[in-house]
Amino acid sequence: MADHKGHDARRPALLKRLPLVLTAGLALAALPTVAHADDDPVVGGGTCGGMRLYVTACAQSPAQGGGGETAQKSSTGSGAKDSGDAPKCSTEKVDPPPPAGSPLWEGHQPGDGAVYRIWCDTGRAGVIWAGNAPAAQAVDPEVLARQAVDRMKLTGPDINISPKPGGKGLVGMPVWLAVNPSPTTYGPNSATATAGGVTVTATAQVARIDWAMGDGQHVVCNGPGKPYKKEYGLATSDCGYVYPQPSTRQPGGTYPVTATATWNVTWQVTGGGAQNGQFTQTRQSSVQVTIVESQAVNQ
Structure with a gap:
């Protein structure tokens, strides 16, 4: 056990938990797979750690690149002055969006906001619904x-x-x-x-x-x-x-x-x-x- 000055070991975690009855397999099936360049994440690819009951966007290995469906992406720059070398985060709108009724909509209807992938270079990644596009961030909020x-x-x-x-x-x-x-x-x-x-x-x-x-x-x-x-x-x-x-x-x-x-x-x-x-x-x-x-x- 860690003492009171210690921290738990970091591991990839979902930004917003989905219901426990939703298995990772079902969630991944509900989310369309989008092909990206080599340095982009892809749902279901690469190596994942952490909990298995939640949707996880995994880092794609270099051999998994390729073209395909397009995605609207927002990435951070080199970092704000007050953040130094702080971990950075990127967001990406899922396109095409999940079908109506998918748990990824969190009870909302298609067209009411959108589903986004968010990942940070700390390894934390996930899928969320948001009414407006999340702003690009020069630091991982969990940090x-x-x-x-x-x-x-x-x-x-x-x-x-x-x-x-x-x-x-x-x-x-x-x-x-x-x-x-x-x-x-x-x-x-x-x-x-x-x-x-x-x-x-x-x-x-x-x-x-x-x-x-x-x-x-x-x-x-x-x-x-x-x-x-x-x-x-x-x-x-x-x-x-x-x-x-x-x-x-x-x-x-x-x-x-x-x-x-x-x-x-x-x-x-x-x-x-x-x-x-x-x-x-x-x-x-x-x-x-x-x-x-x-x-x-x-x-």
């Missing part, structure tokens, strides 16, 4: 989105576990797993980044927390959990765990408990219409928990 996330200074979860670190829990008794939410430890958190005339706003929110309990078991919680209070007595938590063995045989006599938060990040180009996307990042925090047999507490 800016990741820069915006850096500005949020997201950290690992603020763990609020019971028994507390330094205290003792009992074998067979419930352990309450919770975190204290804040903008940097749980979200929501938003920030913007600008380069090459493009401004992107990113919003991050924890979607789930994976608790590695230190004995080989995991508990996945879809919320922050509920901190324990004395009045709860021996009640169990919706986000909790029961240790079947004491921690006495563990190094240091404790279980290392690690909470890994998965952040969902959504981003939107300001004034960019359909230009948006999402990715995930993770952050971790750890504590040590002591679990003993009940008779050991009374000694």
Whole structure:
């Protein structure tokens, strides 16, 4: 897992997700294949990585060039002054357009906007519908989105576990797993980044927390959990765990408990219409928990 300063490895991602029931094969069949020059992308050609449930426009290998149907294309220049060597993006209107009823229209009718291919030299590529032609960009918006996330200074979860670190829990008794939410430890958190005339706003929110309990078991919680209070007595938590063995045989006599938060990040180009996307990042925090047999507490 990446620490709170790390980034998830980049991989090609769709700019806008299609319904999960749509397989890549069906989506590709719905989109007419257009032949291009050697340096242009072609749907279904070249090598693709990343998720398989979404339409992906793959980089075409040099041997796949050729003439054929035409396409209206808009590419960026050498880059704006404030973007330096930032990754660049290109757009291309799909011509001929997908047939009426294709999922690529996203519920719109032919003639109501158009379907565009967008790809960036970072390897990110996809197919979107837009009411107006997306503007040429001298920077990959997802790169800016990741820069915006850096500005949020997201950290690992603020763990609020019971028994507390330094205290003792009992074998067979419930352990309450919770975190204290804040903008940097749980979200929501938003920030913007600008380069090459493009401004992107990113919003991050924890979607789930994976608790590695230190004995080989995991508990996945879809919320922050509920901190324990004395009045709860021996009640169990919706986000909790029961240790079947004491921690006495563990190094240091404790279980290392690690909470890994998965952040969902959504981003939107300001004034960019359909230009948006999402990715995930993770952050971790750890504590040590002591679990003993009940008779050991009374000694």
